[in-house]
Amino acid sequence: MAALEPIARDNGVQHRERKHTAMKSKLLAASGVVAVAAAALTGCSAGSSEETCTNEIVNPDATQVSVWAWYPAFEDVVDLFNETHDEIQVCWTNAGQGNDEYTKFSTAIESGSGAPDVIMLEAEVLSSFSIRDALVDLTEYGADEVKGDYSEGAWKDVSSGDAVYAIPVDGGPMGMLYRQDILDQYGIAVPTTWDEFAAAAQALKDAGAPGVIADFPTNGRAYNQALFAQAGSVPFDYDNAKPTEIGIEVNDEGSKRVLAYWNDLVARGLVATDDAFTADYNTKLVDGSYAIYVAAAWGPGYLGGLSDADADAEWKAAPVPQWDAANPVQINWGGSTFAVTSQAKDPEAAAVVAKEIFGTEEAWKLGIEKAALFPLWKPILESDYFRDLEYPFFGGQQINKDVFLEAAAGYTGFTFSPFQNYAYDQLTEQLYAMVQGEKASDQALDDLQASLEQYATEQGFSLK
Amino acid sequence: MTMQTTLPAQPAPAAPARGNRPSGGSSLERRRQRWGWLFVTPFLVVFALFLVFPLFYAFGMSLFTSTLATGTRFTGAENYVKAFTDPLFLEGLLRVAAYAIVMIPVQLIVATAAALVLDTLATRLAKASRLLIFAPYAIPVVIGALMWSFLYSPRFGPSATLFDVVGLPSPDFLAADTVFGSLVNVVTWQWSGYYMVVIYAALRSIDPAIYEAARIDGANGWQTALRIKVPLISSSMVMAITFALIGTLQFFTEPVVLRNIAQGAIDAAYTPNMYAYSLAFSYSQFNYASAIAFSLGILVFAGSYVFLFLTRKQSGLK
Numbered sequence: 187m188a189a190l191e192p193i194a195r196d197n198g199v200q201h202r203e204r205k206h207t208a209m210k211s212k213l214l215a216a217s218g219v220v221a222v223a224a225a226a227l228t229g230c231s232a233g234s235s236e237e238t239c240t241n242e243i244v245n246p247d248a249t250q251v252s253v254w255a256w257y258p259a260f261e262d263v264v265d266l267f268n269e270t271h272d273e274i275q276v277c278w279t280n281a282g283q284g285n286d287e288y289t290k291f292s293t294a295i296e297s298g299s300g301a302p303d304v305i306m307l308e309a310e311v312l313s314s315f316s317i318r319d320a321l322v323d324l325t326e327y328g329a330d331e332v333k334g335d336y337s338e339g340a341w342k343d344v345s346s347g348d349a350v351y352a353i354p355v356d357g358g359p360m361g362m363l364y365r366q367d368i369l370d371q372y373g374i375a376v377p378t379t380w381d382e383f384a385a386a387a388q389a390l391k392d393a394g395a396p397g398v399i400a401d402f403p404t405n406g407r408a409y410n411q412a413l414f415a416q417a418g419s420v421p422f423d424y425d426n427a428k429p430t431e432i433g434i435e436v437n438d439e440g441s442k443r444v445l446a447y448w449n450d451l452v453a454r455g456l457v458a459t460d461d462a463f464t465a466d467y468n469t470k471l472v473d474g475s476y477a478i479y480v481a482a483a484w485g486p487g488y489l490g491g492l493s494d495a496d497a498d499a500e501w502k503a504a505p506v507p508q509w510d511a512a513n514p515v516q517i518n519w520g521g522s523t524f525a526v527t528s529q530a531k532d533p534e535a536a537a538v539v540a541k542e543i544f545g546t547e548e549a550w551k552l553g554i555e556k557a558a559l560f561p562l563w564k565p566i567l568e569s570d571y572f573r574d575l576e577y578p579f580f581g582g583q584q585i586n587k588d589v590f591l592e593a594a595a596g597y598t599g600f601t602f603s604p605f606q607n608y609a610y611d612q613l614t615e616q617l618y619a620m621v622q623g624e625k626a627s628d629q630a631l632d633d634l635q636a637s638l639e640q641y642a643t644e645q646g647f648s649l650k
Numbered sequence: 651m652t653m654q655t656t657l658p659a660q661p662a663p664a665a666p667a668r669g670n671r672p673s674g675g676s677s678l679e680r681r682r683q684r685w686g687w688l689f690v691t692p693f694l695v696v697f698a699l700f701l702v703f704p705l706f707y708a709f710g711m712s713l714f715t716s717t718l719a720t721g722t723r724f725t726g727a728e729n730y731v732k733a734f735t736d737p738l739f740l741e742g743l744l745r746v747a748a749y750a751i752v753m754i755p756v757q758l759i760v761a762t763a764a765a766l767v768l769d770t771l772a773t774r775l776a777k778a779s780r781l782l783i784f785a786p787y788a789i790p791v792v793i794g795a796l797m798w799s800f801l802y803s804p805r806f807g808p809s810a811t812l813f814d815v816v817g818l819p820s821p822d823f824l825a826a827d828t829v830f831g832s833l834v835n836v837v838t839w840q841w842s843g844y845y846m847v848v849i850y851a852a853l854r855s856i857d858p859a860i861y862e863a864a865r866i867d868g869a870n871g872w873q874t875a876l877r878i879k880v881p882l883i884s885s886s887m888v889m890a891i892t893f894a895l896i897g898t899l900q901f902f903t904e905p906v907v908l909r910n911i912a913q914g915a916i917d918a919a920y921t922p923n924m925y926a927y928s929l930a931f932s933y934s935q936f937n938y939a940s941a942i943a944f945s946l947g948i949l950v951f952a953g954s955y956v957f958l959f960l961t962r963k964q965s966g967l968k
Contacts, residue, residue, distance in 0.1 A: 314934075614913055
């Protein structure tokens with residue numbers, strides 16, 4: 187408008203006409219802007235059906251199945267699948283690890299769109315998603331054909347009643363990774379029971395070692411749960427066939443005994459209480475601050491990816507310590523599966539991907555050697571190749587033969603709650619209060635029981 | 651979306667309308683108003699689509715209750731009753747109130763002091779200092795909080811080295827009883843510079859003749875600062891405090907980032923906003939989360955309103 191002002195001063199009539207034409211063209215231009223903005227806004231939703239894949243699609247005419255997963259070196263596995271399948275192609279995205287991915291998936295379920303066809307989920311969250319009708323029951327899509335390829339414990343983790351909500355991929359049988367050099371330096375024998383472990387912790391402290399024997403992370407979540415399970419804890423009784431009933435027992439005698447044991451070690455200053463999965467913790471794992479890392483089979487892969495490690499560290503693996511050496515109990519921490527989501531455009535093709543992507547020896551060799559996964563697929567799990575594999579990280583020790591195969595064989599499966607994330611957050615709060623000295627270990631578990639019972643009731647469950 | 655088709659047609663019917671209606675100002679006035687609407691339209695479309703609509707949507711959601719076992723049903727105000735009797739929400743509110751009581755005065759004092767000093771100095775150093783004090787605000791909040799989480803880390807941070815020199819054990823900045831101070835420090839570091847610029851701008855707009863008059867009346871530097879400058883910039887102070895109040899009641903980003911390294915000390919319901927976030931995205935209780943978010947919004951609105959009402963004299967709103 188300012189540009190028109192000089193004209194206005196010389197000639198009023200001319201000005202009015204000019205102004206009118208100028209106004210018209212400006213009005214058109216302005217409406218154009220609105221139209222463009224509107225097109226851009228609606229364009230967002232129309233354009234999102236185009237998938238963006240991290241990998242390259244080999245055969246563009248085939249049915250595409252979108253997959254979210256965070257395995258290390260997964261691109262090689264995807265490429266292998268795409269090269270060997272003409273009808274189906276995998277379009278892979280890394281949507282974050284663990285809770286980051288679950289948050290996105292959860293939001294996609296709520297909004298009704300945006301979820302992938304196939305999703306990597308840890309076994310512990312399967313009930314949390316199946317109760318929201320987010321997963322497809324794979325019994326209709328040939329899950330039984332591959333049932334024989336997995337151990338009973340692994341299959342129990344992905345089923346609820348008669349339904350099967352995922353195909354197992356990797357497992358987390360637990361063992362004990364330890365620093366041979368540190369134990370040797372202070373003359374400590376490798377503990378095989380928890381009593382020996384406590385004695386070793388005391389001996390390490392008495393010998394004036396700068397570090398401690400291990401960490402007891404209050405935010406260990408599935409790790410803490412596994413320690414309780416070793417003493418016979420069965421925290422949840424839940425079955426999708428009766429989705430409104432749940433049994434909760436987190437304050438059983440076994441759990442109380444385990445927690446009292448750790449609380450005693452904490453009180454005596456024999457173990458650290460650092461939060462797990464922080465930068466500090468990662469450094470301490472490999473710099474000798476902890477002599478022992480009670481770990482799952484994926485632990486060595488995790489350690490291998492950490493920096494600032496002691497150059498002269500000598501790692502070895504041994505079975506997890508036992509409460510009763512005569513009756514060893516094997517436990518599991520983590521492990522993952524592939525599930526088909528209820529938003530899958532072609533559930534049949536999606537189920538093929540879930541069943542077959544880690545269903546060949548070639549794929550598993552990539553998974554084992556590049557991503558340090560522990561396979562649940564029996565043809566490779568029971569192979570001589572896997573049993574005899576030597577791990578350079580452990581100075582050539584055959585850790586599968588020595589530790590993890592036996593641990594995996596002894597695992598009988600576990601039932602998680604349909605609100606596992608809440609249960610873990612509550613567990614973390616109670617354990618933190620305990621190590622802060624605010625409450626005794628028994629009280630922490632009793633309070634946990636009360637809070638979970640209240641939550642379950644609020645969520646409309648009836649308690650068994 | 652209908653705007654794009656109706657808008658180009660508007661100038662035509664506008665012409666005969668001229669002169670027909672004597673009331674409502676001159677035709678020029680009305681034409682101007684039409685122009686005004688046109689220019690505001692793109693904003694209004696975005697505003698309605700991304701703020702008004704989601705607000706109504708969220709409010710609608712908050713009137714339903716969805717549980718894992720029994721599905722969704724209409725429950726009216728039940729979620730709000732639950733929210734205002736929920737100990738986690740109320741504890742969170744008390745906590746942010748405590749933060750407001752400590753953090754806002756600290757930030758304002760730092761900001762005002764810095765602004766008053768910079769206003770008196772006219773050297774090149776003053777310009778550089780102004781930029782340096784403002785710089786933390788230019789850093790994205792997440793990056794700033796991440797940086798502090800490394801500074802607080804007992805392993806990577808400098809405190810272990812510093813305390814080692816004097817032979818004392820390093821304090822744990824992320825323990826249950828120290829995390830409050832650690833968070834106050836992060837926020838003060840980040841926001842004081844911003845309030846400093848707001849207050850500094852107000853100081854620059856004061857007529858220097860007033861200072862001259864004060865000097866002639868025998869006021870010294872301190873007296874000029876506290877008796878002349880501070881009262882004259884009180885409206886900017888009120889604005890800065892209002893911003894700080896709203897920001898503190900909605901405290902979220904810094905504790906969320908620090909929670910990654912202190913999950914025990916900062917729980918999932920540490921502030922009301924964090925509680926709403928956890929409810930929605932960790933525990934998939936979107937309906938109750940909407941009710942919590944709305945309750946917080948109402949309290950923030952009420953809090954700001956009461957504050958602006960009480961300070962209406964200072965801010966010149968009256």
